[in-house]
Amino acid sequence: MPGDTPDAPGRAWQAVLEHVEARLLSGDLAPGDRLPGERALSAELGVGRSSVREALRVLEAMGLIRTAAGSGPSAGAIIIATPGGAMGALMRLQVAAHGFPVDDIVRTRLVLEASVADDLARAHPKPDLSAADLLLDAMDDGALTPAEFLALDAQFHLALAEASGNQVITATMAGLRSGIEGYVLAGHDRIADWHETSARLRGEHRGVVAAIREGDAPLARTRIHDHISGYYAEISPDR
Template sequence: MTDEPRAWQVVLESIERDLLDGRLRPGDHLPGERALSADLGVGRSSVREALRVLEVLGLIRTATGSGPNSGAIIVALPGGGMSSLMRLQVAATGFAVADIVKTRLVLETAVAAELADASPRPDLTASADLLDAMESRALPAAEFLALDAQFHLALAEASGNQVIAATMAGLRSSIERYVRQGAATLPSWPETSARLMREHRSILAAIESGEAASARELVHAHISGYYAETNLPTRRTPTERDPHG
């Protein structure tokens, strides 16, 4: 498995640089999917994924159709905390795995409990569709884990909390990286992936049934269990950058 950036991340970082350096301003239109795809040498699906992240961050608005208001339009510049969230997308590669896991445990257990308690019930169609896609055929580990990360992000987005959703989007590439590294150490990927799917289904069922305490516990066990099973480092190694040092 490779640690090279995923194609959508290349697109995101290119647009981020233009925003942070002032080459793009509110009111500007981004080039179309076809143009961005050709300019950056990536597929159009990767362009769409990057735009989705930017929309979650509240920096662009997308509209279908034709005319001056169609396509992707810059609606805000990153500033203050939003700038930090954008830079998190790039900087997270230097964070200790243990720190990322602890952050996930705090955010995602809270999301699961909040979703279970919500009234009316949140729309979890996107999360359910992702699980169906993961079960539809035998997927390579990297593809399965990419969908896994999207499942967790979809739950965060369903909460309606834009800060949590943006933070999860910022951490996504680092989450994918460490789970892929961990998968390489497993004695049986088919057994582990089957267990992860059962856990995903249980989490979704608990949320849909309004069982907040159970949803919280299941998410905690799901994240910490994989972390323990893969024997990933529990402390920052000398090669990992301390963001405060």
């Protein structure tokens, strides 16, 4: 069987990587979807399960999937993003190398994302927010773990930056992503009622998108600012 035999010479894991990326780019897979299990991918592509695992590690390092161990409904790999540019990858390495302070990341988010919301609300013609809509729908899934929800949340904010068309802001947001995910997930344990908080976050996301679609730039700026600063205040150890 494919899963039990050694891979042929060469990097067989690249075949798995290219297969998953092709499905992402074609729209066959989208944020919120789960990948087939290791055994199924191994059989489908004719590579060893070790190659599948290696490809999944690379995809997770790229920020495209999040994996969870176990055998329950939340186990396996969930899609959290679609392939982006190399500049974002370089920024991610920069953030990882320097370990920027959380306060600095939050302040940077407030500046960048308020500008993005303002630009999107003022844009003519109206921006394409279909990627953000898809992520909002994915976050409505009650079976998501907090880690999966927060990974999709981070991708939602990146999707707004991408919709703005500003490549520098998009790359910067992509680079900050690991830092953003890190602090929002680390603070999860300080939330008394995750169900209530996640419901509020979903409502705030939709409120931002609604203000953008209505062309109300001041309201869009206020909503995104309050959304980011409100969650940070909730999880801050100093509150």
